[in-house]
Amino acid sequence: MSAEFDITETLDVKGASCPMPVVKTKSAIDALDEGDVLEVLATDSGSMSDIDGWAAGTEGVELVEQEEGDGVYRHYVRKTE
Template sequence: MSVNYDVTETLDVKGASCPMPVVKTKSAIDDVPEGGVLEVLSTDKGSMSDIDGWAAGTSGVELLDQVEDGDVYKHYVEKTA
């Protein structure tokens, strides 16, 4: 399974449970330059819907993809503004 995003920064929140993956993603995206991609690595299955919902309701970010890779959920969020 290969994802071809030019990742600017990786946020590892493995082991953290709701709501921490979203809380930490919100904080980390501030440090990503416009057009940059934040890769979020989580082991919380709920992060799939949580990060999707957060991105859908947040201006300036776009959820590019979510990948389930074994027990790790990978989220790719682009900062658009």
């Protein structure tokens, strides 16, 4: 991982399919403080575009990075406000 940020919390949504990864990500990010980074672990390949689209259209969050390996999609979302 090339990321230069600290992970505040990890959310495991492996096995969940659309729209649950986004729904659970939103709930988890709402509970964090500004500047915190949420790591989301998913097995749904659609989560790559779903979480990207959600973050792009949602004020107060930033998709920092996404990566895939060993069948797990990792998303890093920062709360910005």
